[in-house]
Amino acid sequence: MTSPSDRPHADPGFFKRIRLSILSDPVIPHTDLERKRYLFRNLILHFRPATVPVDTLRFSLTWGLGGMAAVLVLLQIGTGVLLKFAYEPTPAAAYASIQSLVAGVPFGRLIRNMHHWCAHLLVLVVLLHMLRVFFTGAFHPPRQFNWVIGLTLFCFVLIANFSGYLLPWDQLAYWAVTVSTGMLEYVPWFGFAVQKLIRGGPDIGPATLRIFFAVHTAVVPILLFLLMGFHFWRVRKAGGLVIPHAPGEASLDPPEKVPTLPDLLLRETVVALALIAVVILLAIFFDAPLDDPANPGLSPNPTKAPWYFAGLQELLLHLHPLFAVFIVPLVAAAALLTLPYLRYETDTGGVWFASRTGRIAGIVAASVALVITPVLILLDDWLTHPGNRFSDIPAVIGDGLIPFVFLLAAIALIYRMLRRRFSASRNETIQAVFIFLLAAFIIMTIIGVWFRGAGMKLVWP
Amino acid sequence: MPKKRVEKETAVALPRRNFLTKLWFGLGLVVFGELVWIVTSFLRPRRSPTPEGDFGAIVTAGPVEGFTQNSVTAFPRGHFYLARLEDGGFLAISRRCTHLGCTVPWITEDQQFICPCHSSAFDIRGAVVRSPAPRPLDLYPITIENEVVLVDTGRTIRRSEFRPEQVAFGQRGAKKG
Numbered sequence: 001m002t003s004p005s006d007r008p009h010a011d012p013g014f015f016k017r018i019r020l021s022i023l024s025d026p027v028i029p030h031t032d033l034e035r036k037r038y039l040f041r042n043l044i045l046h047f048r049p050a051t052v053p054v055d056t057l058r059f060s061l062t063w064g065l066g067g068m069a070a071v072l073v074l075l076q077i078g079t080g081v082l083l084k085f086a087y088e089p090t091p092a093a094a095y096a097s098i099q100s101l102v103a104g105v106p107f108g109r110l111i112r113n114m115h116h117w118c119a120h121l122l123v124l125v126v127l128l129h130m131l132r133v134f135f136t137g138a139f140h141p142p143r144q145f146n147w148v149i150g151l152t153l154f155c156f157v158l159i160a161n162f163s164g165y166l167l168p169w170d171q172l173a174y175w176a177v178t179v180s181t182g183m184l185e186y187v188p189w190f191g192f193a194v195q196k197l198i199r200g201g202p203d204i205g206p207a208t209l210r211i212f213f214a215v216h217t218a219v220v221p222i223l224l225f226l227l228m229g230f231h232f233w234r235v236r237k238a239g240g241l242v243i244p245h246a247p248g249e250a251s252l253d254p255p256e257k258v259p260t261l262p263d264l265l266l267r268e269t270v271v272a273l274a275l276i277a278v279v280i281l282l283a284i285f286f287d288a289p290l291d292d293p294a295n296p297g298l299s300p301n302p303t304k305a306p307w308y309f310a311g312l313q314e315l316l317l318h319l320h321p322l323f324a325v326f327i328v329p330l331v332a333a334a335a336l337l338t339l340p341y342l343r344y345e346t347d348t349g350g351v352w353f354a355s356r357t358g359r360i361a362g363i364v365a366a367s368v369a370l371v372i373t374p375v376l377i378l379l380d381d382w383l384t385h386p387g388n389r390f391s392d393i394p395a396v397i398g399d400g401l402i403p404f405v406f407l408l409a410a411i412a413l414i415y416r417m418l419r420r421r422f423s424a425s426r427n428e429t430i431q432a433v434f435i436f437l438l439a440a441f442i443i444m445t446i447i448g449v450w451f452r453g454a455g456m457k458l459v460w461p
Numbered sequence: 462m463p464k465k466r467v468e469k470e471t472a473v474a475l476p477r478r479n480f481l482t483k484l485w486f487g488l489g490l491v492v493f494g495e496l497v498w499i500v501t502s503f504l505r506p507r508r509s510p511t512p513e514g515d516f517g518a519i520v521t522a523g524p525v526e527g528f529t530q531n532s533v534t535a536f537p538r539g540h541f542y543l544a545r546l547e548d549g550g551f552l553a554i555s556r557r558c559t560h561l562g563c564t565v566p567w568i569t570e571d572q573q574f575i576c577p578c579h580s581s582a583f584d585i586r587g588a589v590v591r592s593p594a595p596r597p598l599d600l601y602p603i604t605i606e607n608e609v610v611l612v613d614t615g616r617t618i619r620r621s622e623f624r625p626e627q628v629a630f631g632q633r634g635a636k637k638g
Contacts, residue, residue, distance in 0.1 A: 042511035175563065179578060182561030200506045202617070203557075207506060297537050297556075299563035316561075317579070321595065455580035 001263065001360075035261040045261070049236060052264050053255035056241040061136065061350075064271035071272045072122040072402035073228065075279060076160075077221060079115040089213035091206050094169035095293045102290070109287070114279055116288030119161050121279065123308050126157050134339070134434065137348035138242040144340035146456030147236040151336055153231060158308060163216035165306055174294035175303040177212075178204055179313070186321035204296070242349040247356055250339070301454045311441045312317045317456060318380045320400030327404065332437075339434075345425045346406065354427045361424055363431040365414070369439035377447060381458055411436075488599045516540045522553075522610040525631040533567045533585060539614050541601055542567060542574075544559070544585050550628030553612040555599035574598065588623040596621050603629035 012020060029035040041046045055061075086101040086108060101108040130150060133139060139147040166177045181204070184195040187420055200207025236242070243255055258264075291300075305313045316324040348354040353362055411433055418424040418432055453459035520539040528534060528545040535542050535556075544552045558565045563564075563578035573590060574583040581594035588597045600618040604611045608631050620627065 103502070158621065175578070178563065179561045182563075185562075196506050197504065296540075297564055299565075299577045303563055304576040321593075455577065 029261070031259055032259060035259060041414040045265075046261065047232065047236065048260050048264070049240060050260060052240055053243050054240070054258045054262050055243050055245075055255060056265075057258070057263060057267060058244055059230050059267075061244040063132060065132055065412060067271055068125045068275050069122060069129055069186050070228065070232075071275055072118050072125060072279075073224065075118045075276070077113065077120065077225075079111050079118065080217065080221070082111050083115055083256040084217060089167070091169055091209055094209065095454050098168045098170075098290060110280075110283050113283035113286065113288050115164075116281055117282040117286070119164060120307075121310050122157055123161055126154050130154060131368070131438075135309045135353055135431070136242055136244070137351060137354060139340040140344065140347045141340075142238045143234070143242075143349075146231060146238065147340045148337060149231050149234060153224065153227055156220055156227065160216060160220040160224065161308065162306065163212040163220065166204075166212045167216065168290055169294045170210065170289075170291035171294055171298075171300050172289060172291040174204065174296070175299055176305055177208070178299075179303050180305045180309055183312070183316065183321070183325040186324075187326045188322065218380070223270070244350045244352075247354075249350050302452060304448070304452070307449050309447065311445035314377075314444040314452075318399075319403060320379065320396050320398075322396060323400040323404050327400075339430070342426070342430065344430075346427060346428050354431055355425070356423050357422070358428040358431050361418060361422070361428050362435045365367050365432040366439045369436045370443065372442040374438045374447070377444075378458075396425065403444035517615050518611045520614055522612055523610045525551075525605065525610060528610075531585070533569075535567065536612075539610060539612065541614060543610065543612070546585060546628060548628075550630050551603050551605070551610055552586060552628055553601040553603050553614075555601065555617065557599065558594060559596050559598060560594040586623045586628075597623055600627060605629055605631045608632060625629070 009256070023041075025038050025041060026034060029038040036050055039048060039050060047084075083101070086097060086105055088097040098112070101112060103109075133147065133150065162177075162180065166173045181195055181198055184191045187194065196202060198208070198211065199205075200211045306308065312325065313331070315328060318324070319328065344353075348358075353359040414436065415429055415433060418429045424432070447458075450461040451458055475480065505544075516539055520536060520541075522528075522536065522543050528543065528551075530545055530549055531547045533542050533544045540556055542554045542556060544554055545581075546552065556564050558576040558578065558581055560576065560579055560581050563576050565574040565576045565581075565583065567573075568575050571582075572585060574587070576582070576594070579593050580591065583594070583598050584590050584592040586597070587600065589595075597620055600620060602613045602616055602618060604613070610629075618627075
């Protein structure tokens with residue numbers, strides 16, 4: 001290795017000339033100037049800013065979540081490419097190829113487990129990242145559109161997970177995908193056509209596996225990677241992250257800055273290494289599940305959707321399908337997309353939960369949802385007990401329209417009460433409503449995953 | 462001289478430029494449309510040339526007298542159940558639950574199809590006994606030729622309720638009438 005004190009003009013030898021033709025800077029920069037030059041001239045690092053506001057380095061601002069998501073995506077690409085050499089995407093061979101991967105290929109089990117745990121962690125981390133951005137108000141201008149890009153990235157992560165779910169072609173995969181794609185039948189007008197397109201026919205079969213494999217290993221990775229670049233670029237164009245400050249306290253203008261290398265990059269590396277260690281530990285000690293080979297003639301009991309769709313499946317048990325799988329998700333998606341474009345009184349960027357009022361309102365909203373959701377689920381379970389299910393009201397109205405309007409009315413009531421009675425700002429009120437719905441959805445997911453047993457009956461786990 | 466040229470441009474070239482711009486945009490749209498057309502026709506699901514098992518073909522279920530009244534016989538390779546009702550009529554009932562597509566088994570002791578996924582229940586005619594299933598189990602058309610039951614699994618009949626005309630009768634079954 002060359003030392004930085006080498007004079008570049010002292011006629012270099014053959015191998016050094018080759019090295020200098022690749023990288024003319026010292027391998028390890030020592031002075032601030034050298035670091036700055038290094039950052040500018042390195043292909044991978046040059047899209048980072050030279051300096052960053054020192055306050056954005058605070059771990060409690062980002063929890064390193066965006067960086068973690070990027071690291072997980074890279075791990076998925078690495079392990080995924082390896083898995084591609086071992087996997088055969090046909091119904092006859094898929095299951096056996098996983099079996100021989102796990103049993104026969106050196107490190108096959110480790111790589112598969114890593115891919116599995118990274119996938120679940122990715123959904124979780126991206127979700128938490130989204131919540132972080134929302135709760136620190138990092139969606140206000142100029143970051144509005146990046147919120148939209150982020151939502152699209154989240155969709156891609158879900159598609160990647162879901163398409164990968166089918167590939168082992170075991171009972172778990174086969175029936176989870178059957179149930180999940182079965183939900184599409186309830187989407188009016190185009191649901192049936194979309195379902196047929198996704199499955200490559202009326203049923204799950206060889207065509208479905210081919211399609212899912214192509215989507216999982218080509219379509220999603222390419223789109224995800226491109227869009228990630230766009231996402232990062234918009235962060236930089238917005239002048240970096242929101243600068244955190246306590247409620248009511250103004251942030252310094254211009255902010256105090258520190259060089260990206262080493263201050264930011266070292267922190268990112270630490271987070272990345274810790275995360276990779278966690279993934280490897282998970283992969284060593286917990287195996288990715290592999291059920292019996294897929295049997296289209298025998299549905300296991302219970303058959304559940306993957307955990308990130310469990311909330312939706314829980315909703316499907318209570319609401320008419322038209323509302324559960326179409327109207328509610330559509331309204332939710334529209335609400336999420338329009339969040340940054342609503343009119344707010346104040347830019348709360350950088351303040352956790354907008355303000356003190358915002359925090360209190362949020363805690364109250366979460367507590368209310370925590371009580372109301374299980375009560376409503378138990379009530380509906382008792383009301384719809386076999387025998388007293390059928391009534392004179394059509395199901396679309398009784399199980400769909402009435403609960404939906406009731407939910408909208410409840411939201412409107414909460415909104416009005418917070419605005420009038422507690423004179424909360426629009427930021428705080430919308431945040432409280434968001435927390436209310438989020439808490440309800442989380443509880444439905446928990447119930448769907450752990451509290452539903454055979455025949456999807458409520459059980460104690 | 463230059464002045465004259467400018468006049469000429471504004472008078473003649475601008476409408477032409479406008480026209481050409483529109484033409485380019487129009488061509489761009491055509492190219493885009495073609496791309497969409499090519500990609501969608503490439504990706505459109507095709508009927509596989511060889512149906513897997515018996516499913517998708519006409520299945521010969523067997524002679525009418527081979528099925529006792531009030532019985533359900535499974536045809537796993539054809540993905541359906543042949544139900545013979547009390548009056549001797551036949552129904553070829555799809556095994557796919559109309560709720561989310563799980564495979565429903567026939568539970569003899571309950572005399573019902575009960576879905577293991579969300580516990581929808583259907584009677585021997587495929588009609589919903591217990592929700593969440595929104596409609597009766599699908600049917601396949603039955604023809605009875607020379608007292609032999611044939612089921613066309615290539616064509617699925619969706620129905621919103623059970624009606625007597627859905628039931629197929631053989632010669633001897635019809636006599637009861």
